[in-house]
Amino acid sequence: MIKTIEEQILKYKTIIIHRHQRPDPDALGSQIGLKKLIQALDPTKHVYAVGEVEDSLGFLGEMDQIEDDKYNGALVLVLDTANQERISDDRYQLGDKLIKIDHHPPEDQYGDWNWVDTNMSSTSEMIVALIEASSVFEKGFTSEVALPLYAGIVGDTGRFMYNNTTKATHLRTGKLVEAGIDQPKFYSALHRKALKTTRLEGYVLQHFIYHDQGVGEMRLTNDILAQFDLTANESSQLVNVFSSVEGLKAWVFFVEDEDKIRVRLRSKGPIINELAKEYNGGGHPMASGATVYSFEEADQLVKKLKLLSAEFNEKTSR
Template structure:
């Protein structure tokens, strides 16, 4: 009988020693919770594991176990292999010397007899240092950002496991576990960790791991207030609390405590909120300059949509447009249950869920002109016949 994705992934993990964990750029609570939970579980299993993220992380999540062990700005160090044919001459001695100006390294090979020729030498790049890559909560491999862009050969040479819950996932892995019924990637991982624990007769989900997983579930369900909340998500959350998840700590850090830089940043964004009557939605913008002015990081932008902008009852959905280098990043959150944010984002090449979605569009002439074009297009799309 054919194995399920869960069984295939468990088998791959069992047979792998060095594992690379990664999630999408600008990671949210589900991405980070899933990444850190997987990191802690794999370490328990004796694996050599590296957990990597693309960019600056929101300080909101610094309470999570092993948060400080995440690697950022990752660029893999690959071996450079110099091969010498010994068919005609054997090696007597091998040495090297760095030049005084530090511009080169000279390698000396002394044959036992005869001599080496230039054609006896060949050069190759070393293979992948990892046995397995696990990508978490990312619908596309390109969403990994610089981690993928700067290390593309690594992803082509190493088996990839893709674990996600987004409908727009393009199944880029060797093994794809994409569960559209799950509210979060963290929810999916609970079943995987139980399977891995069963194979070694060990309960792998301790208090720290349960806290990471519950963080993912809570953030992706909006603390169980979003329309994607299911009976299963509530059951799994209760299971995590029973396992020792620090639920009050999660609520305190994510919903009740904010750095001063975050409050200043949100103040600027909220001051620009506009109501688009024709499409019945609210929208605002976040400029790159806002980060410098407030001392905030890009990751601190995320919560303003979920915690403030979508709290209004006077609109059907909320839109936040963020300046990101040469692109405009759009984030959508549903307020009325009849609006499908994933469908709306797909018009810009993005995707997501009915309640939350995102997209990126290149900046044309200027950020202001591009945002005006996006708002105009969304206004035209936000009609009862198109969106409901």
């Protein structure tokens, strides 16, 4: 599959790279890293990264605004996106051929070619593996390529704290560091918060609910977001703000967003992606997203999360 991807990228003159909606560091990092890699290999190619803008991650690179006719005869790659419904910019089907590259469980096998590896920490790590396996791609590997890929690996491993961090992950990250990235500058940009976001962080720490089963819960309504002058997207920076609380096994953020409620699920043990699937979502065993449409539905999800945590506690205490 890696050889096929290499052949297709070298073949096409126009390449358009998509990723999932509401991008995180891995989605943007793999997208921008691959774009810069292809451009370094052949500056005559037309390479575009498309999707909505995420201001908090703007330091990784800018999105391209392109017309529909750019898709004529183009190769389209969709990165870090398990389901077609989550692809940012629905024009991904307008190209000549489609390649999916992803590390999530393969729930939706769309595209002409699928490269899915759930053993990888991130899609960004997969792009590093692509570079390692190809003498052609190695020629385009620069510090500009390395930085967004480093960001993606850092983001999806929780700064190498999650159990998806393997020996291979560290070795590949080492290659990115050797390329000459400025780590202090990167972390400063990654963790920079606007004053209003910091104010909301304090509010979350004061008001999140801790349930006896080791479950944390926070609800950010439209009124609360308006009070702090923040959008639902901007609040995503706070999903792990109380993750270090003693005894916490899993937690959930409910963020009201117009006519729906976004759900961000995280865990230190209980498997949560199957629960996310029940509520219009999915993701990793320890980090998933979902959507509910009322706070009554949110109550049901919390009840199930508490059961999962209680079962995990009982199992690990034996």
